Amino acid sequence: MPVKNRNGMPAYQRIQAVIRKRIDAGQLRPGDAVASERDLAKIHQVSLMTARHALAYLEREGIVERRRGIGTFVAAPKIHFNKLMSYTEQMASRSLTAASKVLFAKVSENESEAAARLSLPPTSSVIKLERVRHAGGEPFALETCYLNAAEFSGLLDTPLGRESLFGILERNYKIELGYADEEVDATAADPHIAELLSIPRREPLLRIRQVIYSSKGKAIMYVLGFYRSDRHNLVIRRFR
C-alpha cells in the first residue's frame, strides 16, 4: 500500500505529535514508559520501521530515552543551558518581573564598531538603544543594543520601556532569532557606569559582547552589556 498522508503530515510525525501532546498534557511524566515500537505500529497502523523512526527522532531531540530490552521512556526535562533568551524571558523563567529604563534611543552614524559587528559599512546609520536593567528594584546591568537603522526604522516608535525587544523583532519584523556569539571578559566600572549601576568605581564587572543572528545566519543585533558581578552569574555548559 502506498504512502497515505491523512492530513499531509508524515505518519512518523503524527505519532510524535501524539506522544508530545501526552507529555505536554502531563499524562506522560518523566520516567514513564512510552508505548513500544510494536504497540505504536499496531495503534497507528504503520510498519515497525515507521513507528521506530518516530521514537528514534524523539530520542534525538531529547524528548525520550530508549533502552534496549527495556523500553522507551519520557526523558527528564532538559535544563536549558546556553539558551539564547532575552532579559525579559530570563526574568520570566524565574518568575521575576523585568524592568528597564531607557537612557538613550536614537539613530547614530558614528558607531563603527557596532556597524562592523553587524557586517555593515562603518558609517551606516544604526539604532542605538541604551538601557539600565533592574532586578528586585536594583540596577544590575547596562546594556546597549545596536541594530541596522535601515532595516528597523520603525523600532524607535515602539514603546521600548515595556515591550520585549526580542518579542518586537519576532512579532513585528518576523525575524526568527537563531543564535548568538558572545565574548565574555572582565572589566572595571568607569565612573559613568558605576553611577548608573550604584556601585563603587573600579568594581569588577562582567562585560559581554553579543552578536545575535537570525536562524539564517544574518547579524541582527549587537549588544554590549556590563553586568554587576555580585548580582549576575553567567552559567554555561560545554560538551566534549
Add this chain to the structure above:
Amino acid sequence: MPVKNRNGMPAYQRIQAVIRKRIDAGQLRPGDAVASERDLAKIHQVSLMTARHALAYLEREGIVERRRGIGTFVAAPKIHFNKLMSYTEQMASRSLTAASKVLFAKVSENESEAAARLSLPPTSSVIKLERVRHAGGEPFALETCYLNAAEFSGLLDTPLGRESLFGILERNYKIELGYADEEVDATAADPHIAELLSIPRREPLLRIRQVIYSSKGKAIMYVLGFYRSDRHNLVIRRFR
C-alpha cells in the same frame, strides 16, 4: 537474507566509517558530493534503507548536509564553540605550546566547597592541584583543580608539569569526559593572585568555576580558575 555483520559492526556504521575516512584523508572536502543513497546501497550491497540510515546519522552529527533533489554533501567544518577542552588542547588548537607551573599538588582534607561540588562528604580527602598557566611566556591564569583522592590516588605520582591532566584521566583512568557546567563572573585580583599573574592588585579578572563530569554524569573534577581579562576571552555560542 539475514543480517550479516562481517566484522561485528553494523552495515550502516561500516558505510559511515568509509565516508568519514575519505573526509579525514582529504579525498572528500567540504562541499563535495557524497555518493547518493542508491549508489551507496549498490556499492555496499545493502538495502536503500540501510544506506539511508548511514547518511541520516552522519547528517545528525553534522558531518554531511543533505538536500532533497540535489544530493548529500560534506558539511563545512564546524566551529567548535562551547567545546570542553583542556588548556593543553586549547593551546594546541592555536598552534601554541602549553606551559604551566605547579604551585601545589597535595591531598587535602579541608576543602569543603570543592568536596561539595564533587558530591563528596565535606571532609573527604581531595587532591588539590594549583597551577599557573602561561602563554607566550607570560602568566595568564591561575587554576586550582580538585579531584576525589580516593579515586585518583596515583595522580600525584604522575609528572603533572608536562602531561595533560585531561589526557591522564582519559588514558590512565579510562574516564570518558562528557561535559562541564561553568559559572562565570568577574572579580578583582587579590595581592596573592596579582603577584602570581604579574598584574596590579584589584585588576579585574574572569573567574570561572567549572565542574567537569564524565559522560555518565559523574562529577570528576572541580576547577576554580582566575584569568587575566586582558589576555583571555571566553567565547561562547548560544542557541535559541
Add this chain to the structure above:
DNA sequence: AAGTGGTCTAGACCACGGC
C-alpha cells in the same frame, strides 16, 4: 520464554530540483 529496542531487506511511491 516473552518483550524490548537495533539492524536489515527489497521493494514502493512522493516531493523536489535541475536539465
Add this chain to the structure above:
DNA sequence: CCGTGGTCTAGACCACTTC
C-alpha cells in the same frame, strides 16, 4: 525527464533484559 532525498511497507533476525 531523471536523479535526489523523504517516507513507507511487511516482514525478518539479533542482542539485551526481565521474569
